[in-house]
Amino acid sequence: MLKGVAFALGSGGMLLLRGENGAGKSTLLRAIAGLTPLAAGALLWDNSPALADRAAHAARIAWLGHLDAVKPALTVAEHVPLAALKPVGLERFAALPARFLSAGQKRRLAIARVAASGRPLWLLDEPTTGLDAASVDRFAALCMAHRAAGGMIIASTHTPLDLPDMEVLAL
Amino acid sequence: MIALIARELKLSLRHGADTVAALLFFVIAGTLFAFAVGPSPTVLAGIAAGVVWVCALLAALLPLDRLFGADFEDGTLDLLLLSGLPAYEIALAKAAVHWLTSGLPLLLITAPLAVMLRLPEAKLALLLLSLAPGTMILSLLGTLSAAVSLGARRAAVLMPLITLPLVIPALIFGTAVVTSDHPAAPLYMLGAILLAALPLAPLGAGAALRAAAE
Numbered sequence: 001m002l003k004g005v006a007f008a009l010g011s012g013g014m015l016l017l018r019g020e021n022g023a024g025k026s027t028l029l030r031a032i033a034g035l036t037p038l039a040a041g042a043l044l045w046d047n048s049p050a051l052a053d054r055a056a057h058a059a060r061i062a063w064l065g066h067l068d069a070v071k072p073a074l075t076v077a078e079h080v081p082l083a084a085l086k087p088v089g090l091e092r093f094a095a096l097p098a099r100f101l102s103a104g105q106k107r108r109l110a111i112a113r114v115a116a117s118g119r120p121l122w123l124l125d126e127p128t129t130g131l132d133a134a135s136v137d138r139f140a141a142l143c144m145a146h147r148a149a150g151g152m153i154i155a156s157t158h159t160p161l162d163l164p165d166m167e168v169l170a171l
Numbered sequence: 172m173i174a175l176i177a178r179e180l181k182l183s184l185r186h187g188a189d190t191v192a193a194l195l196f197f198v199i200a201g202t203l204f205a206f207a208v209g210p211s212p213t214v215l216a217g218i219a220a221g222v223v224w225v226c227a228l229l230a231a232l233l234p235l236d237r238l239f240g241a242d243f244e245d246g247t248l249d250l251l252l253l254s255g256l257p258a259y260e261i262a263l264a265k266a267a268v269h270w271l272t273s274g275l276p277l278l279l280i281t282a283p284l285a286v287m288l289r290l291p292e293a294k295l296a297l298l299l300l301s302l303a304p305g306t307m308i309l310s311l312l313g314t315l316s317a318a319v320s321l322g323a324r325r326a327a328v329l330m331p332l333i334t335l336p337l338v339i340p341a342l343i344f345g346t347a348v349v350t351s352d353h354p355a356a357p358l359y360m361l362g363a364i365l366l367a368a369l370p371l372a373p374l375g376a377g378a379a380l381r382a383a384a385e
Contacts, residue, residue, distance in 0.1 A: 030385075033249075033253060034253075035249060035252060035253070035384050035385065036385050037385070054257070055255050055256070055257060056255075058252070058253045058254065058255045059255040061253050063249055063250060063253045065246045065249050066246075067244075067245055067246025067249075068245070068246060069245055069246040069247040069249070069250050070245065071182060071245070071247070073182055073185035073186060074181070074182065074185070078181075
């Protein structure tokens, strides 16, 4: 599906995956997460094979797929710690069952979960889908805070996302 | 893993109707036999153990398609696989939740149904004794087939077709505990099946979950 893809990402770095529909952006993200096995090649973390210890690799990753993994029966606050709701502007809805959230609000809740995970590598598949302009700004601020703390981000996106010092990988 | 079980239990509690539906199905299906074969106490007593076992088996199948199905559809499965827990522990946790929300309630409601089917009182304890490991085996094998059929078209139809043949040995020994004059031997066999399923079913289910997430 994908061939000849090579990149390296340092602490605080951000890599943006670009490409048309079906170019393999999601597949590459799933492969980095260890969900889809690599047919060939290697995935390294600090110069050692990342997938040798699956549990340890999983513990490095905060995953935001194209689905939000929001449970309609749970309240907003049961998905993430309360403190994580403010940065995405959902603090007013803490006690609301998640089934009443709009698509964009569910996306923000999923982003809040990533931000609250405390894991060093964020893998984001079309993170800004359904977000309004203010929410995109809030998302960008979360990304910058994560990078400032030494975290890394690999994201696929179609919409323009303007963050400083971003590398772009075209697939 | 405990946290996962607690979260899944909370979710099941919010969807309490699923458990109630399985229990009602169990009682209604059992009652149908009483209507079908007539009220003769001797006939009913003869088939009571088998009827209860088969009805419990079918009722436990009902919640299986949502066991992983909901998580698969809303993206939670990816998060579970990236939670740092090994896939087999996720499967084991799901099997435990299935037993706590289906097997255990079925066990609790078995006595009235068995009495209604004229099972001799002396045999009631044996029936419950056989169903305790029996429902656990059901949960483990059901979890396995739920994971294997994940992502398949018409998974809800495929799942019983995979599960039911797998539980035939448990059904044979389970009913034998009640009907045989020597209940200890089939009970040991049931225990042996449980001990084999306890590590093997979650391992297989975990591998199937990984394959489904690819």
